[in-house]
Amino acid sequence: MELWYTENQNDDLRFSCRVTRTLHVEKTPFQHLAVLETPCFGRVLVLDGIVQTTVWDEFMYHEMIAHVPLNTHPRPEKVLIIGGGDGGTAREVVRHPKVKNAVMVEIDERVIAVSRQYLPELSRGLDDPKLELRIEDGIEYVTKHPGEYDVILIDSPDPIGPAKGLFGRQFYEGVAAALKEDGLFVAQTESPLFNPDLIAEIYRNLREIFPIVRLYLTCVPTYPGGMWSFTLASKKYDPLEVKPEDIPALPYRYYNAEIHRAAFALPQFLQEILRRA
Amino acid sequence: MELWYTENQNDDLRFSCRVTRTLHVEKTPFQHLAVLETPCFGRVLVLDGIVQTTVWDEFMYHEMIAHVPLNTHPRPEKVLIIGGGDGGTAREVVRHPKVKNAVMVEIDERVIAVSRQYLPELSRGLDDPKLELRIEDGIEYVTKHPGEYDVILIDSPDPIGPAKGLFGRQFYEGVAAALKEDGLFVAQTESPLFNPDLIAEIYRNLREIFPIVRLYLTCVPTYPGGMWSFTLASKKYDPLEVKPEDIPALPYRYYNAEIHRAAFALPQFLQEILRRA
Amino acid sequence: MELWYTENQNDDLRFSCRVTRTLHVEKTPFQHLAVLETPCFGRVLVLDGIVQTTVWDEFMYHEMIAHVPLNTHPRPEKVLIIGGGDGGTAREVVRHPKVKNAVMVEIDERVIAVSRQYLPELSRGLDDPKLELRIEDGIEYVTKHPGEYDVILIDSPDPIGPAKGLFGRQFYEGVAAALKEDGLFVAQTESPLFNPDLIAEIYRNLREIFPIVRLYLTCVPTYPGGMWSFTLASKKYDPLEVKPEDIPALPYRYYNAEIHRAAFALPQFLQEILRRA
Amino acid sequence: MELWYTENQNDDLRFSCRVTRTLHVEKTPFQHLAVLETPCFGRVLVLDGIVQTTVWDEFMYHEMIAHVPLNTHPRPEKVLIIGGGDGGTAREVVRHPKVKNAVMVEIDERVIAVSRQYLPELSRGLDDPKLELRIEDGIEYVTKHPGEYDVILIDSPDPIGPAKGLFGRQFYEGVAAALKEDGLFVAQTESPLFNPDLIAEIYRNLREIFPIVRLYLTCVPTYPGGMWSFTLASKKYDPLEVKPEDIPALPYRYYNAEIHRAAFALPQFLQEILRRA
Structure with a gap:
């Protein structure tokens, strides 16, 4: 058929x-x-x-949204995940050996319920004792938890409708406030090929809030164009200074120490987008 | 409509x-x-x-098939292009400052004629005085030109029908023979996501013919999955030993010194495919 | 979505x-x-x-496969349906006031079960006390019931795979034998636009077996081209001689006395296909 | 491809x-x-x-828009075609033996030019000496030609954008005025399956303007649902009273004397739409 x-x-x-x-x-x-x-x-x-x-390509996204920032921070003990209702990001976070406590804030509990039922490969992390699950609005949540987190991961859908606020400057300021003084965060920031203006705008906004802002790439074949970006903004630690030997030897499928570094090597056209941002 | x-x-x-x-x-x-x-x-x-x-994404492919091998060889003076009738690879080759002479062997002259007419952005390299154009079968051509080339680029379509021979061991042996004793070559080798077996087979074959064999990646959004592989096989020079300062400062759109290195960082699943090859 | x-x-x-x-x-x-x-x-x-x-357009097919032949026969008391597992044809047959007994022979009981569960508008006729349901091969069934039926309806899928035999001359001879000496039958005979050769072949075969053979048309929007044919073959009664006043006044949605007659008016190109058959 | x-x-x-x-x-x-x-x-x-x-199915439309009204009028000498830039309707009109003079009013001369170039099977009627071609707005044209035509054919696109006015009551009043006192006209009136409300509205409007209004059907496989309607409105002549022997024996592909009559036999659901109109 x-x-x-x-x-x-x-x-x-x-x-x-x-x-x-x-x-x-x-x-x-x-x-x-x-x-x-x-x-x-x-x-x-x-x-x-x-x-x-x-189920086929989620690892290319979830390992990259989680392990790049977790390994950039020397002590990513307290982690916040905003969105990510399918559980894939949480699964990666809770298996990181240094993470002690993770909170996941998802607005739509039906995504979680349905993922638990149909996507066990992704949702199994949701039952980990390290993880606390909260059904509420992530934008509000960050404003109520200042100075609390080492690492924050913004695992949002496209900036259309309800998720739009998760790409705005005001939200990023809230995220900065929710981080400890040496904290860092990562957001998925769409396609460099189809959304260069959005990427430039986010980059520009974050450069005014954080001393270190770096874009990195992964490949997600089921996303438009295959090439996908994350933006990492950090108060202190630089992802390019991570030593390969400090990266824990977990059974990865996409990420590894070489990829950690190579993901920050940007094609020329993308460097120019950021230069003009 | x-x-x-x-x-x-x-x-x-x-x-x-x-x-x-x-x-x-x-x-x-x-x-x-x-x-x-x-x-x-x-x-x-x-x-x-x-x-x-x-026209939109060809640079991600053509810069990467050409400049990675050209910059790996210290004197890429004599270059052979097999296939590549659209002219995009030739355009990149002839603008490399060290290339003195390039031969392009394309079996179908209609591709060249149509590209000249409709794709001037790609085909303009075809009129460069450095380039010699030959309409003949690339497989036969290499057997008649032993020890002649510094760099050979195999810019073929998918391994279906006429192009199938361009992915076989016998052809690679012919290519090895057509290279000088310090020569190297690159072939486009399809998608790591959808053709892992082909990649493994090519890798295995080339490891038996060349001392240095390395896979590298680019993104081509209009190819399946976005992630695309090239395999570089070399008699002497290692692409990982290229010094950034030796890479000529051309107006690239995808390639640059960081990308040269990062393209060889392979996702874990792909490293494992090659390890088992 | x-x-x-x-x-x-x-x-x-x-x-x-x-x-x-x-x-x-x-x-x-x-x-x-x-x-x-x-x-x-x-x-x-x-x-x-x-x-x-x-559910949207089934009436255009089911009313026309059933009421045209049922009203052509003056006493359609014993009716055989071959195929028609969804129940739509049976529903039309059992509501005809002159039908006393109908047998439906469907090879795939899963079609019946699934139709009962999901398509009650069609399958409700399957529970009528006039209807006897048999799960067996229709081709074999007719050979075992000579001279038994007034009207036979062949409600088959396209002539591909298992249903192919339901369009062959041998089967039609079996159907002729299963009819009483004044019996008649109808088969759905595909699209005049896309299957003219099949229609011509069926017509030619039936002309050698039955004295009266007539093609008639309906519209089924979800079938290719919209225009759909039935072939009626009869030992005695001619569908063109039906008197409008003899057609029972049931709550039809497509069929009526005018349509009964008009359905046999064939476009010129189709008349010519039959003339050459 | x-x-x-x-x-x-x-x-x-x-x-x-x-x-x-x-x-x-x-x-x-x-x-x-x-x-x-x-x-x-x-x-x-x-x-x-x-x-x-x-080119494949145009005859099912063009023969039916033209010959049904032309044969309903005993002397269809002066004919107006509104729209029909492809020329198919004109081709049918000019080959009718009783037509002496036809005017075709098409708003977009580019349709005519392109049809002349690429669709000679349709456009050949445009060069007939009986035909006068005018590039202007059909709605305005009818208002300027009162009492002039025996038969008017409205061969319009769907009632979207510029063609919308061709389906409105005001236009139909203009058409009535442009007809002689025993004139009649036909309009293509879309799909009974997908546009029943439009058909009912047109029918209602025309019933208030003309004593005889009848819907008839053809099949056009490349139109939605295959079943297509025309509405004929007449000051004097009834299409149901046409005698088969008065229909000229032209080489038709769809139309013929039986189809002339059968096309007015409406499925029950459509009769009910008109009854409620």
Whole structure:
């Protein structure tokens, strides 16, 4: 049967994958939520018609959003995750040996429930005793927890609708305040190919708030263009000064000490976007 | 008007981009050849129903197939390009200051003619006085030119149909013979995500022929999964030993000294594919 | 969410409808079976990747396969349905006032079970006391019941795979034998636009077996081209001689006395196909 | 190459046909205009992203818009065509033996020019000496020609944008005024399946202006749902009273005397739409 999930990556570009069946379809109070079974990517989580994650390539995203900042901080003991309802980021955080306590703040509890049911590979970290789960608005949460965190990870959907605030300067100031004085944070910051203006704006904003701001890249084949960016902003520690020998030897699938460094090597066009930012 | 080019990247995955019009459609003696005008990627060259290159992202491929090997060799004076009828690889080769003479061997002269007509951004290198153009079979060509080249670039389509021979061990032995005793070559070697077995096989074959074999990566958004591999095999020079200061300061758009090094940092899953190869 | 069911109506033609969710997906011993929920057509039954029927337009098919032959026969008391597992044809047959007894022979009991669960608008006729349901091969069934039926309805899928035998001359001879001496039968005989050769072949075969053979048309928007044919072959009664006043006044949605007659008016190109048959 | 024209027939329904190449693409002062070459339908004329006509099935539309009204009028000597820039309707009109003079009023001369170049099968009627071609607005034209025509044919695109006025009551009053006292006209009135409200509204309006109003049907496979309606409104002659022997024996492909009558037999659901209108 020709059943296809299609994503309009923009008005002129579409990505389609065959679907075996829908495992779950729901309109939550916050968004349209679906889990699809696909022959190409295994199970796929779709929010408001956009692929959030797939069992096939989620590691390229989740390892990179988590281990780059966790290994940049010498003592990432207290970690905050904003968003990330599927659990993939939490799974990476709780397996880091230095993390003692993690809080995950997700606004839509249905994402968590559905991920627990259909995406155990991602959601298993949600039951780790290190992790505290809170169903509330991440933007409000950070304002109420000043100076508390070593590392904050912003694992948000695209800057459309409810997630838009997670890409704004005001929120970043709240994040800076929620960090300890040597804290650092990372946000997923979309595609350098399709969202260069957003990346430049975030970079510009963060440069005014943090002394160290660095963009790094991963590949997520199911995201538009494959190339995906994270922006790391830090009060003290520089991700380029991490020593390979300090990176814990976990069973990674994407990340490793070489990738930690190489991810910060930016293509020329992207260096120029940041230079002009 | 909803006119869409669709590529079945595999049985379960499709990539589609809107088309404004077809600029050229032809059945050559070797393949189906089309040039499409698209709002998303500008002009797109399609061979046998597969995107070969687009004006929008070709630099991510062509700079990387050319400058990594050219800068690995201290005197890349005599260069052979096999395939690459669109001219993008030739354009990069002829602008390298150390290249004195380049031969490009393309089997299908219609690709060259159509690229000259519709893709001037790519084909302009074809008229460079340093470049000699030959319309013949690349596999045969290498067997007739032993010990002649410093650097050979294999810019082939996917290993289907006529291009299949360009991925086989016998051809690689011919390439090794066509290189001087300190020569090196690079081939585009498909997607690490969708063709890991091919990559492993090529790697295994080349390890038996060359002392130095290294895989490196680029991002080509219009290729399946975005992540794309090249394999560099060298008789003497190691691309990891290139000094940044020896890389000529050309106006690159993707490549630069940091990317030269970072491109060889492989994700963990890919290191394991090569380890098991 | 952009989830689409696509049917390749031929190599160059596709029909797609949005899908809200899959209600059922199964590989039965005979075929791939799915029920989809769609905003455009309500629930859709798909066998081996081909739309069989939709809640939205099924009446245009089921009323026409049933009431045209039932009203052509003056006493359609004993009726055989071959195929029709969704129950739509049976529903029309059992509500005809002159039908006393109907047997439905369907090879795949899973179609019946799934239709009972998800397509009650179609399957409700299956529980009528007039109807006897038999899970067996229709081709074999007719050979074992000579001279038994007034009217036989062949409600088959496309002539691909298992259903192919239901379009062959040998089967039609069996059907003729299973009819009483004044019996008649109807088969769905595909698209006049896309399958003219099949229609001509069936027509030619039936003309050699039955004195009266007539093609008639309906519109089924979810079938290729919209225009759909039935072939009626009769030992004695002519559908063109039915008197409007003899047609029972049931609550039809497509069929009526005018349509009974008009359905046999064939476009010129189709008359010529039959003339040359 | 997978190049597909797709028509979003509504938000939830798509029709796609493979395209070999674009023959013409243009933005005229009135609309987007394209001619596509397709393996399935031959050349296809597309206006504002909607298939207007294809070489493959145009006869099912053009014969039916022309010959039903022309044969309903005993002396269809003076005929007005509004729209119909492709020329297919004109071709049918000028070959009717009783037509002495036809005027075709098309607002967009580019449609005519492009049809002359790429669609000779349709446009050849445009050069007939009986035909006078006028490039102007049809709505204005009728107001300036009271009591002049025996038969008027409204061959318009869908009631979106500029063509909207061609479906309004005011225009129909103008058409009535442009007809002689025993004149009649036909308009294409969209799909009974997807536009029942429009059909009901037109029917209601025309019933207040003309004593005889009848809907008839054809099949146009490349239009949504395949089933397509025309509405005929007449001051004196009834299409149901046409005698088969009065229909001229032209080489038709769809129309014939039986179809003339049968086209007015409406499915029950459509009779009820008109009854409630």
